[in-house]
Amino acid sequence: MAVLPGSSSSLELTISVPGFASSPPLLPSSSVKELDINQLPSEEEWIIASNMEDEEESSNGEPPRKKLRLTKEQSRLLEESFRQNHTLNPKQKESLAMQLNLRARQVEVWFQNRRARSKLKQTEMECEYLKRWFGSLTEQKRRLQKEVEELRAMKVGPPTVLSPHTSQPLPASSLTMCPRCQRVTSTATLLSSPKSHQPPAASP
DNA sequence: AGAGGTCAGCTACTTACCTCA
DNA sequence: CTTGAGGTAAGTAGCTGACCT
Secondary structure (H helix, E strand, O other), X not given: OOOOOOOOHHXXXXXXXXXXXXXXXXXXXXXXXXXXXXXXXXXXXXXXXXXXXXXXXXXXXXXXOXXXXXXXXXXXXXXXXXXXXXXXXXXXXXXHHHHHOOOHHHHHHHHHHHHHHHHHHHHHHHHHXXXXXXXXXXXXXXXXXHHHHHHHHHHHOOOOOEOOOOXXXXXXXXXXXXXXXXOXXXXXXXXXXXXXXXXXXXXX
């Protein structure tokens, strides 16, 4: 059903009347059924922009665009329904619309928008999580760089690593950086037990 | 069986209106 | 009283899968 931009619900109703001249000859039965329940909300359910706009209606011929505000009870029921299921089958949609005194289309739109809001919220949370992760990784990188600098300084200075066998300080020439765990160790240790030098487990 | 048309439902984006600080 | 930002119902375009011919 093609509806011009800015058209109101009343216009939508008007062009949807069964038997309308421009309607296709084989109108789906579901469309006809929707027309029957396609009632406008009562006047108090609409919020009219202003009396000025009502006056404008007569001047330019376009009806003022009105916006439905769902009542708290309607919102509560819709939210409750959304918690149970994020999508509705046609039967559920009709039933919920009947229960809320809304059109099926309005229930459908509400669910579409609710899904979009839900996804947006999820994306924002993921973005926040990734930002925090980035921050912690940056901090970790900074610490490791500092450690590397300290170890490099140690290498040129007096040796402080003690041999596990003799408890004597190892000569600087015997120390090396393990390429896997990025920690300083003696060349002998690295050669004798390479499996003990594993990289730290990655943590998100 | 495969191609093409139709339709309904979805997402993504946008618009217009309303509320509130 | 005015105004700008934020929330949200509704419109639109494009895509997809089911169904029919």
